[in-house]
Amino acid sequence: MNDMAQRVVDPAAVRQPRALVGNKLTVIGALLTMTLVMIAVLGPWIAPQDPLDQSFVAASQPPSAEHWFGTDSFGRDVFSRVIIGTRASLAIGLTGPIMAALIGVWAGMLAGWFGGWTDRLLSRFSDLLMSFPTLLLGVMIAAALGPGFQTAIIAIAIALFPRFLRLARSATQVVRREPFIDASIAAGRGPLGIMLRHVAPNIAGSLIVALSLWIATAIRLEAALSFLGLGTQPPAPSWGNMIRDGMGDLVGDPWPAAFAGAAITLAVLGFNMLGDALRDMLDPELDT
Amino acid sequence: MNALLEVDDLSVHLFTPRGVVRAVDGVSFRLEAGQSLGIVGESGCGKTMTALALMRLLPSPPARIVGGHIRFNGEDIMDATDARLRQLRGSAMAMIYQDPMTTLNPVFSVGEQIAEVVRLHEHATPQAAFARAVEALHQVGIPEPDRCARAYPHQLSGGMRQRAVIAMALVCRPRLLIADEPTTALDVTIQAQILDLMRVLRDETGAAIILITHDLGVVADLVDDVAVMYAGSVVECAPVADVFAAPAHPYTQGLLRAMPSLERKLHRLPTIEGTVPSPAAMPPGCRFHPRCNLARTICRDHRPPLLGMPEHSAACWALTEFELSIAHVTAA
Amino acid sequence: MAGYILRRLLELIPTVLLVLTLVFLALRVLPGDPAIAALGEYATPDAVASFRQKLGLDQPLWAQYLSFVSDAVRGNFGRSMINGTSINALLLQNLPYTIELATAATLIGVVVGIPFGAAAAVWRNHAPDMFGRVFALVGFSIPDFYFGVLLLIAFSLKLDWFPMLGGGQGLLDGLHHLVLPAVTLGVVMAAFVMRMTRSALLEVLRRDYVRTARGKGVPEPWIVFKHALRNALIPITTGLGIYLLTTLSGTITVELVFSRPGLGQLLIGGITARDYTMVQAGLVVFAFCVVLVNLLTDLLCALIDPRVTLR
């Protein structure tokens, strides 16, 4: 009894989201991401000690009442550094993909809508970017601009830009053939108007899912970039550079790297769960 | 000698998040070997669910058989083990589906898919099985059957694919063939060819056929008896001639009146008022009573069983009181 | 079909040329100077001048570009600016290690990912599915270099089952060195493949031809692993192809942690030391690998799905 009737009504408008709360994973994912964002925002006020304060007397200590997560090789409080580090890692983990999304989606929609030369040019450019390993991109940008906050963001944005472009392009190509698009063309709306009113909402579902999953990837990338010494610069903490510094003495004093690694895993876990849940709800077919 | 297939009081419910749907609600019918039965009804009346239940192919969540018995050759397949069911499916009973575009596996050649049935149920070498497949394709009238056997489903037309599906179903000489709207997805000319093919194959193989369709015309010249279903249960069951000549149930009468025919010049086709009740909100008593002009208080309160003669029965209280003339009494 | 492969490889030329130009310009823009990197911080100005002259760095940019491209097209990548070793030799010696690692990781990813994914799809919302999703989420979340060091400490330092350094010599020793790095990358890959297999299989199991197969009396395992999986392999292969590119990038950090030779090391070292010829050669090879991976994926899809024609 498949529905042979043509879909004249715009499906995005009619689709009711299934109960979001029902899914266990969603709850955990949402909780995790919310707490992390909160920690990022309130960082400086809730960190018990100054993350930069060095005291070599108390260097490389295991977790204790005074230092919940122990101290690193400079004697700095790891717990405070993980909290303050949240802001750096999340900021990079969010800004990068969002920048990539803004540019990538527009480029993807243009390529998908107009096809022909624009499509071939943009796709060739995105394939080219895809052929650069992200970490190498980071190293080259760092060599040019110097390692740091902005390098990590640019490297991640460039790395994720092609993915958003391809996603938006294929989604646009599918949506473009639907009759409700012809209907709005007949109604005299220009291509940009149509893209905004019809194409964007229809790919919004898969975009939100992709964004949350790729934020998870971005946080992992920030960690890898910091591991190579290119991300957030000392003395400011970020999870990535905490692991890098902690790795030097992992057997003797594993705590800084252990807790930073756990923080990254939790953050990526949270966004992945959220992404999974959103995907199951909004767009079961999407695969990253 | 018991019948090839006896179905009594079969019930299938769908357990969906929005509540339980009684798709099939107490369906009973019998089928002798070599006989063929048409199950007719509008979309959503439960005819496909019934067919799938016979082969135990219901999609487990959300559908489940909640009651009744299905005896195939005396063996109740309700409590048949999975292994036993696998032996029956494809050899003793086989099924043809509605949309040939999606029925065949796109990544295997047609010949391979047919040969698989042979190798599953008969100990045959792959080459022998493939030869049987080519032979089966030939039997269903496909030109150059060996080329077609090596071809992939997307390389064949709709009609050819449906013939291949039929070949697959019949290759192991099943005793029962269930055809679920085999021609609905095909255009009219191909439809006729497929129906002729089924009639020829039925006579050659002696297989009993259950033909499920919403199109009364298709049923007319292929089946011996017809069961009309409405909202999950059988409302009338009779030889095909009687159903057309003297429909007993008001719903069947409505259906026949709604068929366009060349003889009568009508500018507006008569329809049955109201719509099919939604499965979640079934009316009490006889489910047709809200749309039935003969509806009485009894119809609203109690569901009518199949009344009347065994050969021609209908589930309608009106039957007893007005002794509608039953055409079968006169027919030999 | 050979024509198709040839055409795809020819298509490689414009991409590689584009990569060459982009890399050539990018490297020249970077601050820092190969002469300083080669001669050391104390190099006197005239030593630097003679070094630049010897390597032709003092010629105008376009001249350098032309000579570089003409050499590259003939497959001669010249010599490393820092210590003069022939780059072709360097690549021949180091590239196999990266290919080994990427292949091994992919094998682990597929061999672990697909069965687990299938199990998660068949027993949806039961034990295998739940366990599988948690494994996938965790596997997907741990940064690979961090996971690598944990493996190093556990299996190499404490248990001494595997060596800790280098890429090993010869087949057996090489494989012995390959295990931990391959597992590091393989686990992440397996998590990804598993999620893809699960969703692809769930999608396929809803299709009519699966019910047809059941209607033919085909046993359940055959249905999943023959009829359904073969169809599910199509989206899995394309997804795997794309993901393999991120794995190639992952080899860089893993090679660093395991002190393994490989393309990643050559490139990172090259950029840090401003070894232009090395980096240019390395990135061309990398672009070539990317195109090869895409080609392999398309060929694999054509093999699985008869509907795909190689035009």
Added chain:
Amino acid sequence: MRRDLLKAMLGLGATLALPRMAVAETIARVGVSARDLGALDPAFGIGNGDEFAIRQIYNTLVSCPDGTELIKIDQLQGELAETWNMSPDARTWTFRLRQGVQWHKGYGEVTSEDVAFTLRRMADPKIGSQYSSNYRLIQQIDTPDRYTVVLHLSAPSPFIYATAMMPRFGGYIQCKKAVEELGDKYRLNPVGTGPYEFVSYDPKQRVVTRGFEKYWRGKPKLDRLEVLFLSETASRTLAFVKGDVDMIEGATVPGWFPSVRKQMPNAVFDFGRPGGTFTMFINMTRKPLDNLKVREAMAHAVDQSIWQGAFGDFVEPMYGISPQGFYGALQKQDIPAQDWPFSFDPALSRKLLAEAGLPNGFSVDVFISEREEYKTNLLIVQEQLRKVGIQINMRLVDHSSYHADIRKDLNALIIYGSGQPPLTQAVLNAFYDSRAIVGKPTHNMNFSHFGDVAGNVDALIDQVNRETDDARRIATLKQIQFEILRQVPVIPLPSPAGAWVRNPRLDVGFPVHAFMGTFTLGKARLV
């Protein structure tokens, strides 16, 4: 058609087997903190990795006694030179070579011709060796017979042997025939006379050498010596603790030494003293660093004992411009009790800043190399200056850019660590001579612009270089250092030792108190 496609693809993915070399022999592995080899040619060797390998393959004319850094002329031990003497006016040096010393790979016996060729090659600007400035003093080289070399210097230099003839700064004697035959390939195919002969070089991996049978001090007990490039601290440490590597270069990461000691209690720590100079130069042309009071405030804010807490006995305080062990360096007792800019006194720092018109301090942008030893030192200085209101905005740059940019005078505070011959004169020539100011044609490493700004000691430096009387030379050196330090062009940081950690099973054959690049492992054996 489909079948052959599958076969083709499987063939592509097969593992590539590499040549096998399984030989059961005593092998010692040394892990250095370097990403790759620069060169095995003594003229171009850079960094600890190259220096260590070159030292095992080559000999010099003279060297400090094994494992020590004793530099006076009467304390030296001869290597290729059997006897050596200096003319009273320190302008003519005569070396008599040891006889029968063989070159590696059958290049025959070492002669005075090889020594003359080496000294001329090192001085030649066209070759462009970074050490060429050390050889400019040699005006003429005579080889009266097969085993005698006489050097005539353009100016008296009582320490020419230290700067030109000793290990670590290019003083390795090379084989004339080999260099001319190998040409460009010589850079990676060294031919020396040392205890270990070059075997192979695996890029990014290691250099392999084997015991040289005909070594003039007797065949080494180690069959094979491998130098592994392990730049990643975590992997290098783990490999050492596990026993895969017998000796590794230390890491200037706080807490690293106690941690290794905890994991391997019987590990042997070889601290080479005196280590390198590690100082923070203040670019006195930048506001407000041109103000002496500001510089004094900075000096008073830095407490060298903090490094002791972080690194333990890996570092030792530096009172003057050169480490305590250097010839002519300031010692603890030379430091005046009061009115000394480098005494730790944060309160005085804040008072001086207020007097300089900066009551709430100032901030300064500084870039630093990402390498551990540079980054860690600036991090510690940054934290201490932050406490007196001086905010250092730190930006990490990669190592090559750092060294290129500081020579273009682009940085305000320049942390610089360099290995110098253990002579204060060498430090003066490199960092405090006005002719060595960055940006000038004869530039060396004078980042603070001392000489042009806030005083000049060029004349005194020339005088001490020519001074032949030992006592007067030391007195002048100390006077120069006081004159420089009063202007605070630099903040001395504790001097890190040349630190290596050894597995006790690798016995070097003598106690080690010198930098790893100064002695050979000729006597080493695996216990």
